[in-house]
Amino acid sequence: MKNNFTVLFIAFVSVFNLASAQGDITVTDNVGSGDVYWTANNTYHLDGSVFVNAGTTLYIEAGTVIKGMSGVGEESSYLCVARDGMIMAEGTADAPIIFTFEADPLDGSTPVTTRGQWGGLIVLGNASLNSTPGESAVEGIPTEETRGLYGGTDDEDNSGVLSYVSIRHGGTEIGAGNEINGLTLGGVGSGTTINNVEVIANMDDGIEFFGGTVSVQNAFVAACGDDSYDYDEGWRGQLNSNWVAVASSDDGDRGGEHDGGTDPETAQPYALPTIDNAIFIGRGTDAGKRALTFRDNAGGHYMNSIFFNYAKGVDIEDLEEGEDSYSRYLSGDLTFTNNVVDCGSDVFVTSAGEDLSEYFNENGNTTSSNHGITWSETLVDMAGHADWASWTLAMTSGWVIQGELIDINEVTKVNFDVYPNPIVEDYFNISFDKSTSGVYKIFNSLGQVISSDAFEGQDIIISDIRLSGLYYLQILSKDSTPHTKLIVKK
16 A cells, blocks of 8 residues: 555656646747757747747747737847757647737637737748848848848758747837748748748738748738738749638738849849749739739749739739849749639739730630639638648638638639541531630641631631641630640541
8 A cells, every 4th residue: 555655646746746837938038058848838928039049959849839928129029040040840730839929818819810919930041042142131130130140051951840830910010111020931941841830910921931942831821911922032942832821801912922132133043932732812802902923033933823802913023124023934934834813903914014914824824713712801711722721720710711622623624525526627616515715726737826716605616727637726715724635637
């Protein structure tokens, strides 16, 4: 009995000690040195600027809550991972790591549009930039703070892991017109892992890249006061996928503001990321906002994405003098492939007013509204396009719902038959599965266009082939990606 009592007593003491360890921990200036562990049984309060210094690794357990104290200017609270520091923030869908403001009760009562209550999360690295002299002071941190410098020569630099991390209600003002982004990535290298991150209700931009080579998968930016995704200074992440931007009715600018270089704009490497499967939802066609802007020599590649509910679509800067993104477009460094732009006007244009719809149509893009997404001031239905995001505050709050699944392949799909084929007379028929409008082109075996015209309807008669041989029929429908079929004239 004595031995059993001793065991029970030790167990009791252990539980007591664990319970007594739970509490509130205030952190100032830096998180510590060496390996530092933040655990879910504590809430960590950021009192002003807090740094993960060079040589320090901060481990954050799944389910941990970090709260930034209120304050503006030099009193702003934020967490910054300095160059050669590292953050290992690995949450789960069931237990995400939450960054929010001091007074957030975390019970769902805080409106999703509450912004600017603390700073944000900043990660800095040693990857290359295109600004001179190869390093910069990050936006949102006073320039005299040397731990706010980023950039270098190591494009494979590793700043750690951010996974299942929710950043809420930040973006406090440091100075006039100088707010902190929800997640700032300055010179972060490709060795860094970032996936399943949320930025919601930030006063400034949601996620902003300043140079570097890091990629981000599964990112959800919602209800931010400025742009959702920004990049600058030659950012070149190549594995970006599943980006979502959802605007609230009260505020917000572009889905993406994409700049190339700053000092000088001609500097290389050019901004040249690849982004696949993005869903950007604006706050109404009457709000005057644009889905995407490319400028200052920025390039980039968007594929298989949907841009919906903005007043205008994609704008490419074209200047009479100086550097612009139109140069990147002409060189093939700015491409737009297999996307849906369901916006009010100016679907794909230059800032000089040139309509680039021919390029738009020939590269699998469409203006189809057959994506299933709906938006209102109180409810956004994602139509199943972001089924990975059920853990985010945007969805758990009920403001954004997954909705009924819509197959992305159906968004740009139209079926048609050609008959007779082989052609025996001077005409043939094109029969669509629904009434369709667009342009058809007929190419000979040498790839030369021998006929092209607009069409509208469900059953079309074409009488442009008179010589025997092999031909290719290309359909450029407003409801479809380009489709090509081989036809034979006997």
